[in-house]
């Protein structure tokens with residue numbers, strides 16, 4: 001077998017998440033600051049001569065055809081008329097349905113990796129547009145840079161955010177993103193702000209109050225983390241995070257709250273290694 005292309009499929013945090021209004025297609029206009037993290041799933045890609053796409057291991061309870069990794073590979077194959085296939089291996093570290101963008105990141109990593117291995121030569125913008133069909137969070141991972149985002153999350157301006165350490169904890173529950181966006185009590189009328197305001201002032205996550213009221217496990221995580229810092233929700237949850245002054249501090253808090261809560265310590269990363277593979 002040829003040499004694999006090995007890549008980190010990073011997580012993201014939403015440092016702020018403002019929901020401004022509902023769009024005619026049911027989606028919402030958002031403003032968010034995406035912080036990429038130097039922590040994620042490990043993926044390896046092997047190009048093959050047959051058109052077959054395989055994933056090892058497959059995800060329990062999720063048919064291969066519904067996995068965003070498989071969907072991304074098929075989409076690229078179909079869009080470009082490419083006749084190569086691939087074997088993909090993954091070591092999954094990111095919680096599913098955690099609001100850290102695991103599925104979207106896997107899809108983006110797959111698009112960029114296979115575009116490189118198959119020499120399909122799509123540019124970053126074309127891959128991001130293709131990725132948007134798979135999820136609103138895919139484009140930011142394709143471009144591989146922390147960003148200020150508007151629209152449904154696809155209008156991106158890369159930003160360099162200050163270096164930080166985060167403790168991210170995963171309450172023992174799953175949040176269905178669509179359910180939160182459908183909920184009548186969701187705050188969806190936050191006035192638009194400028195990128196300057198976003199970068200210089202604190203902002204809220206408009207899903208936080210609703211999600212805390214619906215999910216007792218998430219409320220419990222907020223209360224526990226509040227003993228150490230200012231807890232925040234990422235995306236629609238379920239993960240709750242807090243900024244820490246150092247890696248050691250983050251690890252100490254995690255040790256204190258284990259085994260009641262599981263989580264991970266991660267460093268802010270403005271540029272993902274994926275961006276090296278992109279054709280501009």
Ligand SMILES: C[C@](O)(CO)[C@H](O)COP(=O)(O)OP(=O)(O)OC[C@H]1O[C@@H](n2ccc(N)nc2=O)[C@H](O)[C@@H]1O
Pocket residue numbers: 014017026027028029030032099104134135136137138151152153177178181182235236
């Ligand atoms: C909440 C965030 O994680 C913030 O980064 C994202 O906006 C969600 O991104 P995602 O998981 O990639 O979202 P998608 O898979 O595209 O959409 C899941 C569901 O969320 C809702 N949705 C998502 C994004 C958006 N701007 N408006 C929405 O209303 C839609 O009901 C959709 O059916």
Ligand SMILES: Nc1ncnc2c1ncn2[C@@H]1O[C@H](COP(=O)(O)OP(=O)(O)OP(=O)(O)O)[C@@H](O)[C@H]1O
Pocket residue numbers: 062066067068069095096097098099100101102103104106107135137177235236237238
């Ligand atoms: N490769 C994948 N990794 C994780 N989840 C996947 C994948 N493919 C499909 N899914 C499905 O997508 C759902 C959402 O997973 P994901 O981990 O992306 O959630 P999330 O972190 O809340 O994402 P976001 O922050 O983008 O809303 C999962 O419950 C799972 O059924």
